[in-house]
Amino acid sequence: MSVSGYAENAGQFGKSVMNCSDFAQDIALYCYGELTGEAEERLEDHLAGCQVCREELDHQKLFMDAMNDRPEELDFGVLAECRQTLRAQVATTRPWSWNNWFRNVQIPVGAMALVALGWLGAHYTPERFGGVRAGLGTPPLFSSVRSVEPDASGRIQISVDDVTRRVVSGDPNDPHIQALLLTAVREESNPGIRVESIGILQSRAGTEEVRRALLDAVSHDPNSAVRLKALQGLKTYSASADVRQTLASVLLKDDDPNVRVQAIDLLTAHRDDALVGVLQQIVEKEDNAYVQSRCMKTLQAMRASVGTY
Amino acid sequence: MQIAGTVTAKLAVPIDEAGLIRAAQKGDQDAFERLVRAYDQSVLRVAMNLLRSPEEARDVYQEAFLKVYKNLHLFRFDCSFHTWLYRIVTNICLDHLRRRKVRKEESTVVETSDGPMDRAATLEEDSPRGNPERQMWNAQLSDRIQRALGQLTPRERTVFELRHYEGLRLRAIGDMLGTTEEAAKNCLFRATQKMRASLESLL
Ligand SMILES: [Zn+2]
Numbered sequence: 273m274s275v276s277g278y279a280e281n282a283g284q285f286g287k288s289v290m291n292c293s294d295f296a297q298d299i300a301l302y303c304y305g306e307l308t309g310e311a312e313e314r315l316e317d318h319l320a321g322c323q324v325c326r327e328e329l330d331h332q333k334l335f336m337d338a339m340n341d342r343p344e345e346l347d348f349g350v351l352a353e354c355r356q357t358l359r360a361q362v363a364t365t366r367p368w369s370w371n372n373w374f375r376n377v378q379i380p381v382g383a384m385a386l387v388a389l390g391w392l393g394a395h396y397t398p399e400r401f402g403g404v405r406a407g408l409g410t411p412p413l414f415s416s417v418r419s420v421e422p423d424a425s426g427r428i429q430i431s432v433d434d435v436t437r438r439v440v441s442g443d444p445n446d447p448h449i450q451a452l453l454l455t456a457v458r459e460e461s462n463p464g465i466r467v468e469s470i471g472i473l474q475s476r477a478g479t480e481e482v483r484r485a486l487l488d489a490v491s492h493d494p495n496s497a498v499r500l501k502a503l504q505g506l507k508t509y510s511a512s513a514d515v516r517q518t519l520a521s522v523l524l525k526d527d528d529p530n531v532r533v534q535a536i537d538l539l540t541a542h543r544d545d546a547l548v549g550v551l552q553q554i555v556e557k558e559d560n561a562y563v564q565s566r567c568m569k570t571l572q573a574m575r576a577s578v579g580t581y
Numbered sequence: 582m583q584i585a586g587t588v589t590a591k592l593a594v595p596i597d598e599a600g601l602i603r604a605a606q607k608g609d610q611d612a613f614e615r616l617v618r619a620y621d622q623s624v625l626r627v628a629m630n631l632l633r634s635p636e637e638a639r640d641v642y643q644e645a646f647l648k649v650y651k652n653l654h655l656f657r658f659d660c661s662f663h664t665w666l667y668r669i670v671t672n673i674c675l676d677h678l679r680r681r682k683v684r685k686e687e688s689t690v691v692e693t694s695d696g697p698m699d700r701a702a703t704l705e706e707d708s709p710r711g712n713p714e715r716q717m718w719n720a721q722l723s724d725r726i727q728r729a730l731g732q733l734t735p736r737e738r739t740v741f742e743l744r745h746y747e748g749l750r751l752r753a754i755g756d757m758l759g760t761t762e763e764a765a766k767n768c769l770f771r772a773t774q775k776m777r778a779s780l781e782s783l784l
Contacts (some may be wrong), residue, residue, distance in 0.1 A: 297770045304744060306751050306766065334784055335777050339745060342723055346626050350635055354625060354642040358617065361643065362610060362650055496655065529659055560659075 292324050299325065303332050444472055457485045463495035470498065474505030483509065487518050496528035503534045510538040520550045529560040536563045540570045548576045602662055606653050617646055624670050631674045631742050641677065645670045668757040671739050678735035722783055729779040737772040744769055
């Protein structure tokens with residue numbers, strides 16, 4: 273049942289000429305009901321006059337029937353065990369919830385921010401915290417083995433990198449605390465910590481470093497809750513050029529509609545005729561109804577045409 | 582036995598799925614468990630069929646549903662829950678398949694004192710009843726199918742599994758794998774071509 277070696281039984285469709293080999297993929301997709309109406313009609317027309325392709329269709333069907341001979345395998349014993357394990361794990365895992373972080377992040381400015389970060393040991397040494405209370409936690413949080421070598425006496429030498437946890441506390445305005453928070457925004461793998469850090473930093477979005485970190489988070493953070501939080505932080509700066517540029521690119525690129533909804537609100541809060549081109553592009557590709565209508569209304573208010581034609 | 586091409590997703594979708602999701606999002610563990618039960622047979626079956634290892638299928642099950650539990654608040658109803666869940670499941674399965682790609686696919690050919698011998702050819706002895714010839718044919722075929730599936734790339738294997746055995750539409754599969762419907766079509770076609778080539782002598 274070779275698929276190659278078709279007779280050159282060509283059919284003419286409009287300007288393009290299709291050979292039997294061009295139909296091979298269509299035949300497979302036809303059997304799965306995955307052809308568009310037009311492609312299906314074209315194939316059926318061809319099949320009516322082509323013995324070679326009818327045989328190919330039979331082979332494909334034979335193959336698909338044979339594949340169905342695989343026994344159905346679902347071990348209900350395994351399923352029951354899986355359910356039990358999951359239930360136990362869920363009972364000890366806290367889901368990440370918006371309500372939780374809203375409660376946690378509303379730390380009044382000026383109050384002490386207490387940040388416990390697992391990566392501290394790797395990034396900072398105690399000497400760098402002049403005015404800040406820093407305590408070294410004793411047991412390592414993570415240990416990773418760097419090398420394992422047997423020595424001549426038969427003993428094993430293992431070199432281990434330990435990451436320890438320390439608790440650092442200080443005023444949110446303390447530059448050391450801010451440096452830690454900025455590192456957390458950029459490097460921490462736990463998105464919950466990134467969101468919290470942004471929440472604390474956002475009151476300082478006027479400083480160049482914080483603002484750059486927020487712009488980076490909006491454009492590049494893989495987690496949409498973090499991107500949303502960073503957008504909130506930039507709210508007061510939605511009139512400045514670099515923020516507007518980032519907002520426009522979020523609208524064109526971000527795949528989370530919630531982030532785009534925030535971005536369009538911020539972007540259209542100020543009238544800006546330079547936006548016409550971007551808004552027209554967004555109207556064309558946007559599938560979120562709110563974002564689209566907001567763009568159209570803004571364009572209409574600017575008396576610009578909605579399409580790019 | 583299923584008729585590929587016509588089966589729709591074999592899922593027992595609960596009547597008020599959206600209600601369950603919202604309740605689970607608010608922390609209702611009971612609702613979460615009911616949501617799990619609506620889908621977990623299908624998740625375990627896909628993982629089992631893709632990975633051919635109960636241990637790994639178990640791991641995929643735990644990893645996938647824990648991820649769902651931890652991220653459910655991010656689910657915004659802008660795709661179906663099923664698509665969202667399968668996106669998680671297929672990505673975890675793909676990770677497992679890729680990680681193990683270096684390891685050699687299990688072969689049925691074993692070395693004996695009489696030279697190499699195909700285990701598949703001796704399988705009919707285990708069949709208690711029925712036409713022995715037919716039994717042997719089936720055992721041989723299903724073994725060959727497994728080996729042929731083993732020759733696909735992780736992505737081809739996943740697309741084939743989801744389309745042929747789970748009956749999902751290629752458009753949804755493309756969405757789950759972060760690619761286009763067109764790419765999923767090409768992938769399915771490549772998979773069927775490879776499978777047919779390696780099963781040629783049996784068909
Ligand atoms: Zn033809």
